Amino acid sequence: MTEDQKSIQGITDVPFSILDLAPVLVGGTPRDSFHRTLDLAQHAEKWGYHRFWLAEHHNMPGIASSATSVVIGYVAAGTTSIRVGSGGIMLPNHAPLVIAEQFGTLESMYPGRIDLGLGRAPGSDQPAARALRRGLGRDGHDFPELLSELRGYMNPELGTAVPGVRAFPGEGLDIPIWLLGSSGFSAELAGQLGLPFAFASHFAPDYLMPALHLYRSQFRPSETLAKPQAMVGINIIAADTDAEAQRLATSHQQSFLNIIRGRTGMMNPPVDNMDALWNEQEKAYVMRQLSFSVIGSKETVRARLQQLQQQTAADEWIVSSPIYDHGARLRSYEILADIVKGK
Incomplete structure (x- = not known):
């Protein structure tokens, strides 16, 4: 082991956070999903997770977090200390002024707890992207300009807001911006x-x-950060046994299989045999896309996370656990929390 490798923090030394999409299950409703999301956030707060982020997606019946700022407010209102934010807001879908005002409102309501993660993809398919962007010609290439405008509304010294326009609430508030x-x-x-x-x-x-x-x-060091801060997104599906974790993971595998087949739908329950659903080419593609997934018992997950921490030197991990059964999902995050605490 090199000296650089010796200096890398272990998994008990870095924060772990949660990325949630408010998944809608087969036979369920968005209302059900929001209740489960809040329950998960409340458990995450109790178990010591650092952040709880929600992601913007559109035209996807299996994801209920499309009105991301609204759901962030719902989660923040139902918790007391965990940071809540976006992972992320797809900035080219919005006027920067609107996002500055929305997150300024959230930060004013829940001071010191709001994060603004920003992406440049549409978070959807092309028809929905056209519906969102209304022929403005935005394809993500203007993201730097949109970001500068947004930062200007929050801190005029950092960006270039539209002259004569100010964000209230928003201006002068300390809302961390992450790029995704x-x-x-x-x-x-x-x-x-x-x-x-x-x-x-x-x-x-x-x-x-x-x-x-x-x-x-x-x-380059800035008044925001003196050194790099890199968060790594990862799928983790933990259970009491390796076999049960592998079975739970088939719900997520089905979701990706549907995507490559051009379908969108709600999350399906796990199955005993994915080979009955996909062909070899589809299996290879799904497994490659999900190769950065950790699936297994506590000891299996612990060992793999330690390897990945050495590989990436991540400053923080943000975890998605796309599991159909809510109780099993909570159990997965509880197992991970124990791992992070060294139990």
């Missing part, structure tokens, strides 16, 4: 601006290590 990405674009931009960066390796694992290298090598 699944490629090198946001990694490089976050490094150049001295902002924290989160990489979506839970669904785009291939570019994780190049993106982390790019972010860290391009990083």
